[in-house]
Amino acid sequence: MPSTELPGSQAAAAAVAPTVSAVRVTEGEELRSVALPGLTLTVRSRPAGTAESAPALFVHGLGGSSQNWSALMPLLTDTLDSEAVDLPGFGDSPPPDDGNYSVTGHARAVIRLLDAGGRGPVHLFGNSLGGAVATRIAAGRPDLVRTLTLISPALPEIRVQRPAVPTALLALPGVASLFARLTRGWTAEQHTRGAVALCYGDPARISDEAFRHAVAEMERRLELPYFWDAMTRSARGIVDAYTLGGQHGLWRQAERVLAPTLLVYGGRDQLVSYRMARRASAAFRDSRLLTLPDAGHVAMMEYPEAVAQAFRELLDERGGS
Numbered sequence: 001m002p003s004t005e006l007p008g009s010q011a012a013a014a015a016v017a018p019t020v021s022a023v024r025v026t027e028g029e030e031l032r033s034v035a036l037p038g039l040t041l042t043v044r045s046r047p048a049g050t051a052e053s054a055p056a057l058f059v060h061g062l063g064g065s066s067q068n069w070s071a072l073m074p075l076l077t078d079t080l081d082s083e084a085v086d087l088p089g090f091g092d093s094p095p096p097d098d099g100n101y102s103v104t105g106h107a108r109a110v111i112r113l114l115d116a117g118g119r120g121p122v123h124l125f126g127n128s129l130g131g132a133v134a135t136r137i138a139a140g141r142p143d144l145v146r147t148l149t150l151i152s153p154a155l156p157e158i159r160v161q162r163p164a165v166p167t168a169l170l171a172l173p174g175v176a177s178l179f180a181r182l183t184r185g186w187t188a189e190q191h192t193r194g195a196v197a198l199c200y201g202d203p204a205r206i207s208d209e210a211f212r213h214a215v216a217e218m219e220r221r222l223e224l225p226y227f228w229d230a231m232t233r234s235a236r237g238i239v240d241a242y243t244l245g246g247q248h249g250l251w252r253q254a255e256r257v258l259a260p261t262l263l264v265y266g267g268r269d270q271l272v273s274y275r276m277a278r279r280a281s282a283a284f285r286d287s288r289l290l291t292l293p294d295a296g297h298v299a300m301m302e303y304p305e306a307v308a309q310a311f312r313e314l315l316d317e318r319g320g321s
Contacts, residue, residue, distance in 0.1 A: 061128025
């Protein structure tokens, strides 16, 4: 796989996060830190209501965190024992020691978490970058995956959506530092409004309270010395993954997935084209499709009830487990 290293990345990866504001934990959630060799991951959990509930793991997208799943997880507590991971360098997880932010690197981090906890096989959820990561895991380690739910997965497109171009440009040397300089005067609220406008099909669907929490989280992230490094090299990891062919190509790996798969696409998604739904449905051999015409890139945040219902229907098809 092409290198995702940037000048000075080792120093950034080794940087210790300064004292910043605490990560928000909603009622009913718990946070814990999992130390693995060369890697520390923060895991957000919402314990199940019953001992019979099956384990689930949720993987966020580029620039996101485990908080992206806080609207969906409580809707499934009667069915799932849910955990959401902060990928290395995102949320409350520090950068990995090896500085590897490729899709494969993120997938290995999640696999190591699952292997260390002995929770597999899990119901695996992924959004955007997390969808690509989850696809790679399901293809390479089918023993770890019961079902696969992909929400706007970042799978290669020939014609990239125009609003997604700036994200792809982050992968180019010097662009991230240029963007950081150009936006130095931006407030956390301005950054957050831009992210909401890009990711939501209808920005008005985010409540005032949720927006305030998002601004507070953005303020926290902007204080981290490795924020732009993690964003840049993860963006480069996506671009690199898009260029891979052969058995390592994401579409080829999608064809190898054995787990029953739920695909969720939004009609107003500005980052992953709605037209990719048909190709994804054909690629994943045991798939079913949920299309939400008014949703954007983060359907689990905009329409969590619809996503939860579709997942329940997937469980019903396979006997409820």
